[in-house]
Amino acid sequence: MRPLKRYIPQETARRLSLYLRSLKMLDQKKKAVASSGDITRFLNVSSVQFRKDLSYFGGFGKRGVGYEVRLLTKEIEKILGTDAVRRIALVGVGKLGSALLSYTGFPEFNLQIVAAFDADPDKIGKIKRGFKIESISRLREVIKKEGIETAILSVPVESAQKVAHELAKCGVRAILNFAPVNLTLPKDVFVSNVDMASELEGLIYKLKRSKV
Amino acid sequence: MRPLKRYIPQETARRLSLYLRSLKMLDQKKKAVASSGDITRFLNVSSVQFRKDLSYFGGFGKRGVGYEVRLLTKEIEKILGTDAVRRIALVGVGKLGSALLSYTGFPEFNLQIVAAFDADPDKIGKIKRGFKIESISRLREVIKKEGIETAILSVPVESAQKVAHELAKCGVRAILNFAPVNLTLPKDVFVSNVDMASELEGLIYKLKRSKV
């Protein structure tokens, strides 16, 4: 395998997840070897883009043949850092948080929620979807003990910034934020925002433009 | 106001939502006029980027002064197509779908869910979060009647493609898809995917890289 190249496009990283999903699908269909075309067929990504993306990390295929599905899956997982189970904390067990607790899409990608927190005294101690809900006041204790560095934030928008700050102080370095607010955090903490309204606006904008 | 320029970067469109959110916040704080710096202070976007983005659509500010918050809000809403209420259908009232039905972040941006559908006979006819759940078999009828062209898809991954296809046939032109699958649809139908696992993978990748 060749050495890592210095600069890897942001977009390449984002697409690796897509490739992983596609590969898992091919594996389910008992396909052992697949070409770049097979892998990208149902993604909105060209096969050249795919090969270029992979080339930043090395050569994983065999010319004239394609890619070993299982092998490439493992390689991409290794690149993404999801080759071992990732332990994740969920903070905010409201309606959305509850739904996320029982989201079935995580295990397949080695993502595992291992702790759930809420501020509501009525919820604390209760079991929800198999998780015992802890008080937010125990954030530090549990996160340190479990060595968690990734969190899902699904608290109300009013408390999002405060809780996010608290998470950062406890050593959390990556936050998936569902609150519609741009979190201000030390720059060594990574944030990814899931903003439903914004996504819809984007769609509506495209819709509108397509009619002009 | 100058005429529209031909090509508008994808990214510009995406950022307009952010600006809108920031403007609404400033308005709440009784700020009538704001500079590009004020508006982008809490976004990860430079003030130059902001002005550049707006310049694709016209000049909305006053040199030496800044932007009228209310006015600019309206202008961006007009650009995005959310200046009037958008009627949206939600398909799939499982745990996630239910959470979305009561999501409070939509009205502020003129987004309104007006119909909810599910395939489960036990749910049909029931009221959930104020919505009467309709059978998916009535999709066409209701969507035509209400003139809906935007839908949120939160059905299980197995049925996502089928239901999406059905939506497209009913005249839906934009789908916000929560199922972890890349939908194949006529190319005049816009799809935006919300993929929680993928977002987490992206974060974990950054985390990993930052340590090297």
Added chain:
DNA sequence: CTCGGCTTGTTATTTTTTTCACAATATTGT
């Protein structure tokens, strides 16, 4: 009214990302 401090809008430049073109390698059939 004019100067100096601000802030916008825009053209030019640089950087980043995608696409193209093609060499290199494997496989299959004859």
Added chain:
DNA sequence: ACAATATTGTGAAAAAAATAACAAGCCGAG
């Protein structure tokens, strides 16, 4: 063994996007 075909991997070119540089306009003080 060799031609025909399939497919990867990668430098070079093109396209897209971000940043820099700066002209132009507004405001308030004197």
